[in-house]
Amino acid sequence: MTLENVLSRIDNKMPAATDRLLDLLRIPSISTDPAFKADCDRAADWLVADLQSIGISAEKRATPGHPMVVGHVEGDGPHVLFYGHYDVQPVDPLELWNSDPFDPALEDTANGKVIRGRGSSDDKGQLMTFVEACRAWKAEHGTLPCKITFFFEGEEESGSPSLVPFMKENADELKSDIALICDTGLFQSKTPAIITSLRGLLGEELIIHAANKDLHSGMFGGVAMNPIRVLTKIIAGLHDENGRVTVPGFYDGVPELPAELAAQWDALKFDHKTFLGDVNLSEPAGEKGYTPLEMNWSQPTCEVNGITGGYTGEGFKTVLPAEASAKISFRLVGEQDPHKIRESFRAYVESCLPADCTVEYKGHGASKGSVMATDHPAFEQARAALSDEWPEAAAFAGCGGSIPIAGHFKNILGTDAMLIGFAKDDDQIHSPNEKYDLESFHKGIRSWARILDAMTKA
Amino acid sequence: MTLENVLSRIDNKMPAATDRLLDLLRIPSISTDPAFKADCDRAADWLVADLQSIGISAEKRATPGHPMVVGHVEGDGPHVLFYGHYDVQPVDPLELWNSDPFDPALEDTANGKVIRGRGSSDDKGQLMTFVEACRAWKAEHGTLPCKITFFFEGEEESGSPSLVPFMKENADELKSDIALICDTGLFQSKTPAIITSLRGLLGEELIIHAANKDLHSGMFGGVAMNPIRVLTKIIAGLHDENGRVTVPGFYDGVPELPAELAAQWDALKFDHKTFLGDVNLSEPAGEKGYTPLEMNWSQPTCEVNGITGGYTGEGFKTVLPAEASAKISFRLVGEQDPHKIRESFRAYVESCLPADCTVEYKGHGASKGSVMATDHPAFEQARAALSDEWPEAAAFAGCGGSIPIAGHFKNILGTDAMLIGFAKDDDQIHSPNEKYDLESFHKGIRSWARILDAMTKA
Structure with missing residues (x-):
């Protein structure tokens, strides 16, 4: 089985993949602070070189702000676009970090190994899950499974001012059958999620x-x-x-929450006591009369x-x-x-x-908020693929965060987006001591290999 | 007339007096910030040396915080204590200063010459008005006009934590017939004020x-x-x-404002439109139903x-x-x-x-707030002396600021305090670009010579 070969290679090559991610994390690409402009540029260069090393035709594309990275590889079957962002949040308050946010390291914790550093989870680590899946696929097959466009942004943490103009100017180049976005989390630590709505x-x-x-x-x-x-x-x-x-x-x-969705969310048995308890809180603080998931996903x-x-x-x-x-x-x-x-x-x-x-x-x-096209066949293909990889079946879940690019793909390019990510609630994104579990990175890479396989074998 | 000789000497020696003040202003004695501890100490040393240069027996006295400076000179007549503080406020936001707050200079402005720098008005410039008056007096007379105790603090801008314990421990030494405090302002630019209440x-x-x-x-x-x-x-x-x-x-x-005091304040015809207009405001923002002077002095x-x-x-x-x-x-x-x-x-x-x-x-x-003992004879003596020096007669005025030492003199030492100062509303104390008018400094020195004369010739 060729998928099995790809998965084995992923397992065997984890040390090299981790080293590459640590290398990218060393670049302090804080997009909101003009002092780090050259570093954002450097992160874009790094990604161009990395894509090229897999045989992908990639280049840095100038914008009035930080550059985009765009890469293309031809192939049969569906045309898939993958989006991630290489910029990171500021690091203050710096005194609360236990180590230099831009001197990342693999660390042993009670919950297993983690990659510690700013951007490890949001979004460099997630971005690299897809790149590493492609690298392994290419090494086993000599080609990638379908036509793929890579699209990396450097302004996501500062409101993406150049994104919409760039998408409009390059609409023909960026149109695809489905856009894959890796900037979200697992529903719970063993349960992957496909996002159905964003705020x-x-x-x-x-x-x-x-x-x-x-x-x-x-x-x-x-x-x-x-x-x-x-x-x-x-x-x-x-x-x-x-x-x-x-x-x-x-x-x-x-909108009123549809009864069917409310029932699905109830079935997820979201453990808000643990979710809040992990950050030393206990009481949901949103509007009275709503469940914690509603406070975060639909309100x-x-x-x-x-x-x-x-x-x-x-x-x-x-x-x-x-x-x-x-x-x-x-x-x-x-x-x-x-x-x-x-x-x-x-x-x-x-x-x-x-x-x-x-x-x-x-x-x-x-x-604006967005609602995903869950009737697109890729959603069920991905749900099955994720459920094969993780201990628990994948959930269709809302998301309290804002990833406006999903709406832009739909509105500007007419392309539906599917958001899948492997971050955990305790990753401390936007906070001191951000980390990404090595398990998220590893199973994330394996998940994309399975999803690409599921989407292209049909 | 010997007072005239002292006043002439003050006029003639203004350049040297100004240079001494600039020298003191160069020491960044910010008491609230531990980073400036050594500078506070240095300001105390400077004052000890300066008092000694007039023949006053002075020394730096340790406290758990910044040191006190205490000096004594013997003499006949009333025993007068003079209080001032050598510490200053922080300087942030530093970017709003037009020059280095601790590189003071004499500057020409539309309203005459000013001494620009942190502490020029609050309180180093005011403190030095009394010291310079004593210097001139000593030079003309060979002695000072009465027994005087000099008492300078270095923690006034940070809540004076060492003051009360020090006063208690040294009560016998610090008791006097009247305490003079120079840390307040003119009522209006040509009208001196003797403070009758403090918040x-x-x-x-x-x-x-x-x-x-x-x-x-x-x-x-x-x-x-x-x-x-x-x-x-x-x-x-x-x-x-x-x-x-x-x-x-x-x-x-x-308390309810006594009708007599309300009438006195009305007679001052306080021009709140100019007072607020000078800082680009127009409407008194305090509790409805009170006059602007009441908002600041009695509420x-x-x-x-x-x-x-x-x-x-x-x-x-x-x-x-x-x-x-x-x-x-x-x-x-x-x-x-x-x-x-x-x-x-x-x-x-x-x-x-x-x-x-x-x-x-x-x-x-x-x-707590304080109310001054305006029936003490020094108050009328000072009122007459100030009225001789300034274009307008001196006013008995309230004060919106807090100078708790007045209450401490009364409560700990049984000594009444009289507050007289020469700051102007536009001195920007506690703000960027603090200044002290050269006129305030000059007429301030002359005022103290007149007051000492009035208090001791009786």
Whole structure:
């Protein structure tokens, strides 16, 4: 059996595959911080060279931001596009890392070996599962099983500003029968998942300005407006006492959860006590009346991701700051319109501004939620293939995260997307000490070999 | 006339006096930041040497924190103690300074010459007005006009933790007939002020903890508690819609403003439009129903001096932080009890905590407001002397700031305090580009010579 040969080769070549991933993880490709621009470029070069080493015709393609990497290989059967991103999140607070985030290493833990380092799980490790599956396939067969396009982005963690223009300009080149996206997780540690819906994401940064400079709270306190007070009032008003978002019109387009889907989710017996308990929480904190899976998969959210104003160093400083700012994100579902919500949010903010305060905005991305085409034959083929590889059968699952590219494939290219990934809940993506289980990496590579086989043997 | 000789000498020796002040300003004696401990020590040494150069027996006295400087000179007549502080505020945001805060210089401005640099007004420049007056007096007379104790502190900007123990341990040495404190401002640029009341200060830092690490807002958003949301709700609840502080019992001990004092304040014709207009504000932001002077002089406040949580760098990061924190200060008046208010505030905070959140506190000082003994003869002597020096007659004025040492002199030593200072509203103390008008420095020195003369010629 040729699939068995590919799987054996994957098993035998794991040390080399792991070394290649560690090499990629050493590049600090933080896309949101301009200081790391050259590193993002270097990560793109690394991927081009790696694809070329498998015989894939690949190149770095310039954008106004960080470059794309695009590679093609011809073949029979379906045309598959594989998407991943090579950029990573910032690493602060750096002092909470137990080791250098960009000096990755294989580490023994109570739950087995892990690859520790920024980007190990999100998304370099996941991206490389597919590349390594292709490498093993090519080595055994001399060719790849079908026509494959590789499409790697370097701006996913900073709102993908160049993605849509690039897809539009290169639509003919990027169209395919199915887009495979590897940037999601297992449902539970032994249960793989195929994602059926994603939340959209709207990012808003607002800066409240009051006096034209920082003031002394003795001399001005009581008379002068404090912008922190204004900002906290705005934020505190964003949720009602049940945890429901108060922005007018926010819930327009949020669908009722279909009974069939609700039943499927119930059947997953999601263990929210363990999910929350792993991070030292116990109570689901979303809107009352929803299950934890609904809070994360089918309900929208409004979260403050950062806030700052005044003196935040050691000790105390009796200052009335000139400004205070916050970064706020909304996760969106169904037909919620990010542009309308941005307008409504800003109108709400302005309705809260007292005399002498002004507001400045920075928009950070605006994408709708997506629902996947689970009737595409690839979904059942992948479900069977994943179920063969993992101890538990694969689940069709929602996802609380936002991977707007799935919507872009559908809207711009007319291509359905299928999201499969091998991250675990405790991977600490976006947090200090990010890791990727060696098991995720290994079984992830094997899973893609099985999926390619299932999709092409028909 | 010997006073005239002293005043002439002050005028003639201004360049040397200014150079000495610039020298002191070059020492970055930021007391709240442990990184500047050696610099605080160096500022104390500088002052000891400078007092000794006038023939004053002075020494640096160790405390568990930054040292005190104490100097004595014997003489007839009243025993006067002079207090000032040699420590300064932090300088952030450093990027808003037009020059190095610790490379001070004399600068020409549209309003005349100013001494620019951190501490120029608060409080090194003010402290040196008295020292320079004594230097000129000594040079003309060979002695000082009375028994004087010099008492300089290095922890005023960080809550004065060593002050009370030091005063208690050295009470006999520090007792005097009147304590002169130079850490306040003119009422208006041509009108000197003698302070009749000060607000107390209670500082509280609170850190809200939720999950045991930063979380991804896609994976956890909607299910996990966000501590920024909790913190902003707590802060937003601290004021009602009229700007009144909601902490239970907060207004216990706030006196009604006596009609006589209200009439005096009205007579000052405080120009709040200019006061606020100078910092680009227009509307008094305090509790409705009070005049701007009442908001600052006789009403208590609750202000957030700093807030931080989550990602605050460039760009965007969809993180749910593990913690969020704020520094909150209360300015207190009359008989408000800082310890009871701290308790009540903390009970309020805890009543706002949802499941899975805990709070950690750091207390930063707790002092009551003070009312001065304006029937002490020194007050009328100083009022006459100041009125001789300045274009407008001196005013008895309240003060929105907190100089707890006035209360300590009274409570620990039984000594009444008189606060006179020459800072201007636009000195930007605690802010970037702090300055002290050369006129404040010059007329300040002359004012102390006149006051010493008025207090001792009787």
